[in-house]
Amino acid sequence: MNTGARRDTIAAIATPPGSGGIGVVRVSGPEALHLLQQVFQPRRAVPAFVSHHLYYGHIRAQNGSLLDEVLAVYMQAPHSYTCEDVVELQCHAAPVVLQELLARLATLGARPAEPGEFTKRAFLAGRIDLSQAEALIDLLTARTAAGAELAAAQLHGALAAAIGGIRQSLIELLAHIEVAIDFPDEDAELVDRKEAARRLRAEVLAPVQALIADAGYARLYREGARLVIAGLPNAGKSSLLNALLREERALVTAVPGTTRDSIEEGMNLGGIPVQVIDTAGIRPAAACSDAVEVLGVERARQMLLSADALLLLIDADAGLTPALRALYAELADRAQILLVLNKRDLLQAAEERHLCAAAAAMAPGRPLVSISAKNGEGLQELQDALLALIAPAADSFGRSARLAPNRRHQAVLMRVEAACTQCLAALGAGAPVDLLSVDMQSILETIGEISGESSPDEVLDAVFSRFCIGK
Numbered sequence: 306m307n308t309g310a311r312r313d314t315i316a317a318i319a320t321p322p323g324s325g326g327i328g329v330v331r332v333s334g335p336e337a338l339h340l341l342q343q344v345f346q347p348r349r350a351v352p353a354f355v356s357h358h359l360y361y362g363h364i365r366a367q368n369g370s371l372l373d374e375v376l377a378v379y380m381q382a383p384h385s386y387t388c389e390d391v392v393e394l395q396c397h398a399a400p401v402v403l404q405e406l407l408a409r410l411a412t413l414g415a416r417p418a419e420p421g422e423f424t425k426r427a428f429l430a431g432r433i434d435l436s437q438a439e440a441l442i443d444l445l446t447a448r449t450a451a452g453a454e455l456a457a458a459q460l461h462g463a464l465a466a467a468i469g470g471i472r473q474s475l476i477e478l479l480a481h482i483e484v485a486i487d488f489p490d491e492d493a494e495l496v497d498r499k500e501a502a503r504r505l506r507a508e509v510l511a512p513v514q515a516l517i518a519d520a521g522y523a524r525l526y527r528e529g530a531r532l533v534i535a536g537l538p539n540a541g542k543s544s545l546l547n548a549l550l551r552e553e554r555a556l557v558t559a560v561p562g563t564t565r566d567s568i569e570e571g572m573n574l575g576g577i578p579v580q581v582i583d584t585a586g587i588r589p590a591a592a593c594s595d596a597v598e599v600l601g602v603e604r605a606r607q608m609l610l611s612a613d614a615l616l617l618l619i620d621a622d623a624g625l626t627p628a629l630r631a632l633y634a635e636l637a638d639r640a641q642i643l644l645v646l647n648k649r650d651l652l653q654a655a656e657e658r659h660l661c662a663a664a665a666a667m668a669p670g671r672p673l674v675s676i677s678a679k680n681g682e683g684l685q686e687l688q689d690a691l692l693a694l695i696a697p698a699a700d701s702f703g704r705s706a707r708l709a710p711n712r713r714h715q716a717v718l719m720r721v722e723a724a725c726t727q728c729l730a731a732l733g734a735g736a737p738v739d740l741l742s743v744d745m746q747s748i749l750e751t752i753g754e755i756s757g758e759s760s761p762d763e764v765l766d767a768v769f770s771r772f773c774i775g776k
Contacts (some may be wrong), residue, residue: 314340316410317418318403319393319775328398330406331775333423336414337390338379343413344406345377345394356381364394367409373402387423388430421772425765428757435757435768436464439711442771443527451576452526455709464708467512468755474508475752479745485738496741502732509748510725516710517718522696523709529571529578530695533609535636536618537628541647544678545618546570546583549688575692582612614641614695621648625663633668643672643694645687650677713764717754724748 314334320327332340338354347362354360359378366372376395385391396402411417424441427433433441440459447453459465478501485496534542550570568583609615615636619629636642644664649657657675664673674690676683710718728744753759 314415315418315422316340316407316415317423317775318407319423320398320403322400323398324400325398328396328400328403329775330394330396330403330410331418331423332392332394332410332415333385333387333389333418333426334415335390337392338381340410340413340415341377341379341392341394344409345375347377354379356384364396364406364409366405367412372405372409373397373399383430386432387426388432389426418774420774421769421776422774424772424776425769428765428769434465435760435765436468436714436755437462438757439713439768440464440709441776442768443709443711445773445776447527448529448571448578449526449573449576452578455523455526459709464710464714465756467516467708468752471509471512472749472752474504475745475749478504478509479742479749482738482742482745486742496738498732498735502729505725505729505732510722510729513718513721513725513752516708517715517722519708520710520712520715520718523711524715525577525696527709527711529580530574530613531580531582531611532614532616532691532695533582533584533612534616534618535584535609535632537620537623537626537632540618540620540623541678542583542618543568545616545645545647545676546581548678548681548684549581574688574695577692577696579695584609609636609639612639612641614643614691615639616643616645616691619644619646619660619664621646621652621657621660624660625667630667637668641694642668643674643687643690644668646673646675647678649675649682650680713768714755717751721748721752724751 312335314332314336316330316332319329319331341354344364345360345362346365347360351360357378357380359376361374361376363374364372373396375397378393378395380386380391380393382388382390394406396406407417421438424433424438428435428438437460440456443456444453444460447456481496481501534545536542546568549572570581572579572581617633617636619625623629646657646661646664652660661673661675665671672690672694674683674687676687678684724744724747728741728748731741731744750759754764757765
């Protein structure tokens with residue numbers, strides 16, 4: 306997509322495909338009002354369409370036949386989403402009606418919009434920056450209320466404000482350096498290198514590093530986590546999946562090896578979307594009942610490698626068998642493991658304490674929770690421990706930071722961090738001011754990629770191609 310301002314008029318269906326109550330066709334560009342006058346017939350004649358007023362009337366097909374009764378609104382530039390003249394026609398959401406209206410607009414000169422083109426026009430007009438455009442994608446695809454809340458905060462400029470403060474400090478530092486270049490004989494008096502280094506650390510490097518630290522948690526809210534339930538056959542993995550989901554999703558029997566393939570379902574864990582995966586019970590191939598179970602066990606082992614966190618189930622009825630100890634030894638190098646003693650309802654209190662102590666000795670330092678998936682005992686403690694394992698600072702992040710750097714932002718910020726470190730070294734080594742100027746210009750240009758002020762065309766194309774056509 307060309308990044309230059311496009312002065313043609315575009316049109317697209319702005320609502321999801323399929324039948325529904327309302328379907329919206331959106332038009333943006335200099336001919337938007339003219340197109341409205343051509344396709345829309347108000348119920349009552351009006352001398353002129355007033356901006357941001359809603360009109361009731363009809364639209365007609367190219368042959369003059371009545372197509373639909375609609376509501377129409379005209380939004381005069383620059384007071385619209387794209388900062389251009391915009392028209393929205395709210396029809397009944399019959400796909401054939403919407404497609405017919407879009408075809409009618411095309412015959413009158415409107416070009417079909419490209420994916421994300423309305424939002425891109427808003428960006429090119431300066432209404433939003435690139436981070437806010439990305440936040441809109443996150444809001445449209447949010448899977449939890451917490452994720453939507455973070456996206457909304459970024460859409461309203463939380464990240465843009467943080468980046469703007471960093472950029473302003475860089476501009477001020479660069480201004481001092483540029484003055485020293487103009488007066489080389491007074492370099493020592495004009496540039497306080499210790500003060501410049503202090504400000505660079507405190508006002509640029511430190512907030513950049515804080516944003517990098519937050520990016521991991523932001524990614525959890527945005528992309529979620531993969532949680533794999535692992536254990537020996539008949540340990541209660543499927544029962545635990547059903548208990549966590551609060552529905553009978555997996556088949557539960559007393560027969561070992563019932564689960565032959567992985568079962569995946571989503572849940573909301575403290576605002577973080579979590580994909581919970583129930584796997585086949587892991588045991589040697591020789592002990593499997595048939596080839597299907599062998600394949601299921603192999604798939605389970607593959608799932609373990611891709612998980613963000615593991616729940617290792619211990620069957621209280623069987624105890625710490627050699628097979629379980631071998632399975633833990635196989636998984637011990639994984640950072641995120643939560644031991645779960647299941648079927649505690651079968652144990653006396655002293656037996657439970659003894660088994661928990663033995664499990665703690667097998668896996669020192671690992672979190673351990675005792676539950677009964679059958680009757681729901683300990684499930685809240687399990688969820689709390691799991692949240693602490695996946696995102697130990699997620700609660701404070703979600704309530705206070707309100708910043709949501711994505712993977713692209715994180716990559717840019719890490720480049721800024723490296724450039725700041727290089728510039729600090731140059732300041733300390735007494736580098737000439739013209740070289741310091743180049744370093745700071747580079748930092749300023751790099752961090753501008755987040756807001757889109759200095760982003761290459763291919764980055765812009767990649768961002769806006771993720772949108773649907775009508776947004």
